[in-house]
Amino acid sequence: MLEMRNLEKLYQMGDVEVRALDGVSLTIAEGEMVAIMGPSGSGKSTMMNIIGCLDQPTRGTYHIFGQEVSRISEREQARLRNREIGFVFQSFNLLPKLTALQNVELPLIYAGAGAKERYETARQTLIQMGLEQRIHHRPKELSGGQQQRVAIARALVNKPSLLLADEPTGNLDSHSSVEIMAIFQQLNRQGITVILVTHENDIAAYTKRIVRFLDGKVVVDQKIEQN
Amino acid sequence: MLEMRNLEKLYQMGDVEVRALDGVSLTIAEGEMVAIMGPSGSGKSTMMNIIGCLDQPTRGTYHIFGQEVSRISEREQARLRNREIGFVFQSFNLLPKLTALQNVELPLIYAGAGAKERYETARQTLIQMGLEQRIHHRPKELSGGQQQRVAIARALVNKPSLLLADEPTGNLDSHSSVEIMAIFQQLNRQGITVILVTHENDIAAYTKRIVRFLDGKVVVDQKIEQN
Numbered sequence: 001m002l003e004m005r006n007l008e009k010l011y012q013m014g015d016v017e018v019r020a021l022d023g024v025s026l027t028i029a030e031g032e033m034v035a036i037m038g039p040s041g042s043g044k045s046t047m048m049n050i051i052g053c054l055d056q057p058t059r060g061t062y063h064i065f066g067q068e069v070s071r072i073s074e075r076e077q078a079r080l081r082n083r084e085i086g087f088v089f090q091s092f093n094l095l096p097k098l099t100a101l102q103n104v105e106l107p108l109i110y111a112g113a114g115a116k117e118r119y120e121t122a123r124q125t126l127i128q129m130g131l132e133q134r135i136h137h138r139p140k141e142l143s144g145g146q147q148q149r150v151a152i153a154r155a156l157v158n159k160p161s162l163l164l165a166d167e168p169t170g171n172l173d174s175h176s177s178v179e180i181m182a183i184f185q186q187l188n189r190q191g192i193t194v195i196l197v198t199h200e201n202d203i204a205a206y207t208k209r210i211v212r213f214l215d216g217k218v219v220v221d222q223k224i225e226q227n
Numbered sequence: 228m229l230e231m232r233n234l235e236k237l238y239q240m241g242d243v244e245v246r247a248l249d250g251v252s253l254t255i256a257e258g259e260m261v262a263i264m265g266p267s268g269s270g271k272s273t274m275m276n277i278i279g280c281l282d283q284p285t286r287g288t289y290h291i292f293g294q295e296v297s298r299i300s301e302r303e304q305a306r307l308r309n310r311e312i313g314f315v316f317q318s319f320n321l322l323p324k325l326t327a328l329q330n331v332e333l334p335l336i337y338a339g340a341g342a343k344e345r346y347e348t349a350r351q352t353l354i355q356m357g358l359e360q361r362i363h364h365r366p367k368e369l370s371g372g373q374q375q376r377v378a379i380a381r382a383l384v385n386k387p388s389l390l391l392a393d394e395p396t397g398n399l400d401s402h403s404s405v406e407i408m409a410i411f412q413q414l415n416r417q418g419i420t421v422i423l424v425t426h427e428n429d430i431a432a433y434t435k436r437i438v439r440f441l442d443g444k445v446v447v448d449q450k451i452e453q454n
């Protein structure tokens with residue numbers, strides 16, 4: 001489903017070169033559920049952004065659904081981002097002037113859904129996240145964990161085939177985290193490929209493979225026995 | 228050092244009243260180290276904002292350093308916020324156009340420190356956070372955990388007598404979290420009062436008292452044996 005070869009991402013800061021990714025090769029098959037771990041600053045979000053077609057590598061190649069992303073048209077990349085990929089961002093990236101409901105409706109607008117269907121689907125997804133009483137709140141009228149759950153709802157609402165979640169439980173208590181991971185596992189059983197970044201071993205335990213980063217490289221790549 | 232009595236914080240959303248705080252009474256003595264826990268949306272950040280003089284309750288009283296905050300002048304509240312209180316926000320609140328170093332220098336500007344001293348103090352605090360190589364990066368050129376550590380550095384740089392940290396390790400790997408908690412414990416041993424919100428039991432274990440919220444109320448308030 002997706003294959004990265006020798007990915008590098010370099011930033012030039014004056015005369016210092018920051019190697020955010022320093023030669024990453026990784027293949028993830030359809031239907032896998034993978035945890036990406038590693039210290040702060042080791043390149044996890046950078047790789048997630050490249051996987052999600054939101055950023056381009058400096059060197060190396062990236063194939064998704066059999067196509068090399070640097071050769072795909074802008075229009076097709078946008079289609080992939082909006083229809084095939086759901087992304088939960090580390091900093092949520094909710095639109096501050098829209099309500100929770102409107103934020104979750106956005107991907108459905110791109111997908112061409114009608115107003116009534118959009119409203120109902122967005123609302124149901126927010127209810128699934130425990131946010132029924134908060135659908136008309138704007139982000140600043142929500143707690144941190146509520147904003148995180150809106151970001152998760154938005155990523156799921158289009159039923160993407162690839163779900164990318166960058167620290168999706170960072171602001172959630174253990175009860176909400178367990179609920180979110182149960183939802184992710186259920187989606188994975190339905191065939192959705194799930195890649196999530198986490199710092200927590202408890203969360204990684206819900207996945208079937210752990211990939212560890214250090215200084216922009218993959219240093220561990222291990223299948224795990226699930227309980 | 229700080230005393231809250233019957234605090235309420237209510238938001239009117241159309242014809243629905245949201246009770247973010249629903250009668251909270253809490254006393255925290257100088258030199259304590261307290262963990263605030265509880266489900267997403269239970270009122271923790273709301274209470275932290277009131278403690279930090281960033282928000283006013285709808286009802287109830289709040290005394291800090293022996294003064295009732297609603298009776299303190301705007302000018303004195305600003306002085307408390309800038310000189311006595313260090314706040315690590317759940318969403319960091321870094322200024323996007325400033326570098327890490329400039330963000331950390333801000334409280335020192337309020338405190339009237341000279342340029343050379345500011346630069347050096349801010350830089351040392353960032354080095355203590357493991358960010359020596361990132362001091363001239365702007366927030367969008369930093370990883371999530373690096374931004375969180377800049378927010379922590381900014382809260383500490385003025386040597387406040389009260390440190391408020393709202394989920395300070397949410398984006399940090401366990402190694403960085405251990406380092407941050409060691410710093411907080413060291414500050415506490417020097418006499419600084421530390422109140423931190425966390426979802427993680429491992430982090431709460433570094434403190435001496437756990438206060439649990441549920442639906443805007445305190446439901447547990449328990450001293451803990453430290454290891």
Ligand SMILES: Nc1ncnc2c1ncn2[C@@H]1O[C@H](COP(=O)(O)OP(=O)(O)OP(=O)(O)O)[C@@H](O)[C@H]1O
Pocket residue numbers: 134137140141142143144145146171172173238240245246247265266267268269270271272273274317
């Ligand atoms: N400006 C606002 N208008 C309306 N409701 C609000 C506003 N700010 C917060 N709330 C509501 O108040 C409640 C408490 O919010 P708060 O941010 O204190 O929760 P929290 O305990 O910090 O949660 P989390 O662990 O998710 O960060 C939430 O249900 C939230 O939706």
Ligand SMILES: Nc1ncnc2c1ncn2[C@@H]1O[C@H](COP(=O)(O)OP(=O)(O)OP(=O)(O)O)[C@@H](O)[C@H]1O
Pocket residue numbers: 011013018019020038039040041042043044045046047090361364367368369370371372373398399400
């Ligand atoms: N625009 C940029 N310019 C310069 N350096 C950058 C930029 N974006 C990221 N970096 C650097 O690249 C490195 C990797 O960042 P990345 O966000 O991928 O880390 P991460 O593994 O997600 O960390 P965290 O766990 O803290 O979220 C970091 O050291 C960061 O400072």
Ligand SMILES: [Mg+2]
Pocket residue numbers: 044045046090166370371372
């Ligand atoms: Mg990251």
Ligand SMILES: [Mg+2]
Pocket residue numbers: 143144145271272273317393
């Ligand atoms: Mg909060």
